[in-house]
Amino acid sequence: MITFAKFFKVNLTVFAGLALSVQAVEAPKHIDVKQLSKKVEDVVVPLPNEVFGALNKLGGVNWREYVRNDKGSNFTERPRIALLLGTVIADGFIAVQAEDAPTVKEIGQRVLGLAKGIGVGNSITPHAKAITEAADKRNWENVRRELDRTQNSVQSAMNEVHDEKLSQLVSLGGWLRGTQVLTTVVNKRYSDEGAELLHQPDLLGYFQTRLAAMPEFNMKLLQDIQAALVEVRPLIDVADGRIPAPAVKRINEITARLDAAIITKSQ
Amino acid sequence: MLSPHRLFNRASFVAALAFLLVSPARASVDDAQSFALQAAEPYVKQGFQIREDYWGGDLGAGEKKAVRQQLFKGNEYWFWMGSEIEKATVSVHIYDSEGKLVEQPDSWQKGHFAAAHVTPTGTGSYFVIVTIEQSPEDRTHWALVYGFR
Incomplete structure (x- = not known):
């Protein structure tokens, strides 16, 4: 057993080690980005609420206009469920x-149902419960978290069973829904900053x-998304x-069309 | 601004705990993440939302890694880096897409913890450069988390 005194001694030793190692190395003011490019990690996909937060600071967004709480279609194809899951999580942030506490709670349950449909329900059951509890208390920071x-749990569970491509589709679904809402807001009241x-x-x-590396998912919807991104990129x-x-x-027109295709069964 | 004293007390406590509970063989990127999160914790009270996702790996002394990150003008970001090797010295810096250093002067580096603060002047891609400046180990685990408000 470790006594408190022994623990305190170790703590002090570590602290002394820390203090001795403090030695700031000044960062270069400029770097050659081209030299770095070979070592660059994949771009990190922001959460929808990162862009919503920035948009909110520009003022005047009536978020209730963009709340969506219909249950939507049920799918059996895992790529479609993954895309929809990302979209529904983005709806949660909206x-x-x-x-809107009742909608947040409904979305929590919807996410749980979709996650079960894709085989990763167990990983998010506690989070769905926590979402409901935080929404009841109107603790919005906890709901966001x-x-x-x-x-994160859904994607980690997917990655653990080597379903990384589904995990990427979750991110893509969220990004498309976030971009649709962003463009709707900016389209209504254009500003350079927005x-x-x-x-x-x-x-x-x-x-x-990532989409180009998913030939095994031979689905019209994914082909449509690929074609749409080609059109969006120069814009x-x-x-x-x-x-x-x-x-x-x-x-906005493109992302609205894709969003409709993701949530409805006709595709 | 973060009090270094407070950080050091908390950091030293966690470092000691990690030292006692985690054998070197079991040390991993997850352990490095716990240190990065420890550096981030005081900022939660300032309203920063810390992302659950994080980046990590291992590097040799003097090696760098670049992470490309989409940042949005209007948000304010902190990136926190940590390593479980307490004698290591790490650093994290942020550059814009042209390679210009853009971090705020309150960015800091203290042993196996470092943090960079940026308020983007434009929306777009930025480079977050993590470096193991010094380490007694051949390979040193690192982790990077970020938060925004």
Whole structure:
């Protein structure tokens, strides 16, 4: 057994070691990005609420307009469930922005059902419960955290069983729904700052690369998404980040069409 | 701004705990993540939402790794790096897509903890560069978490 005194001694030793090792190395003011490119890790997919948070700071967003709580279709194909799961989690973040507790709770249950459908329900049961509890208390920070944990747990469970491609589709579904809502908001009241939030060319490139590596998912919906991303890319890949109103409108039309295809059974 | 003293007390406590509970053979990126999260914890009270996802791996002394990250103008970000090797020195810095250092002056580096703070002036891709500056080990686990508000 470790006595407190022994523990304290170790603690002090570690602290002394820490103090001695403090020695800041000044960072270069410029680096050659081209030299780095071979070592660059995959781009990290932001959560929908990262862009919603930035959008919110521009003011005047009535999030209740974008809340969606219909149960939607049920699918059996795992890639479709994965896409829908990402979309529904994004809907959860929208409901949090709108502070709509009943919808948040419904979405928590919907996410659980979809996760079960894809075989990873066990990993998120505690998070679904926590979402309900936090929504009842209107503790929106906790709901956000649990939605993040839900997505993380679902994707970790998928990765553990080597379903990385499904995990990427979850991210893609969330990104498409987030982009649809972002473009709807900016389309209603255009501003350069709002439109600039669409400047995500590397993220788009990441999704294009990932989709191209999924030939085994021979589905019309995925082919449609691939074609749509090819159309969207030049609209957002602008050197100065200034994305004009017609481009925002076009991206909105494209993402709205894809979102409808993801949540309905006709595709 | 974060109090270094407070960080050191908390960090040393966790480091000691990790030292006692985790044998070197079992040390992993997950252990490094716990240190990165420890560095992040005080910022939660300042309203930062810490992402559940994180990046990690192992590097030799002097080696760097770049993570490409989409940042949104209007948000404020902190990136926290940690390693379970307490005698290691790590650093994290943020550059824009042109390779210009863009982090705020309150970014910090203290032994096996480091953090970089950025308020993006434009929406787009940024490079987060993590480095194991010094380490007594051949390979040193590292982890990077980030938060935004």
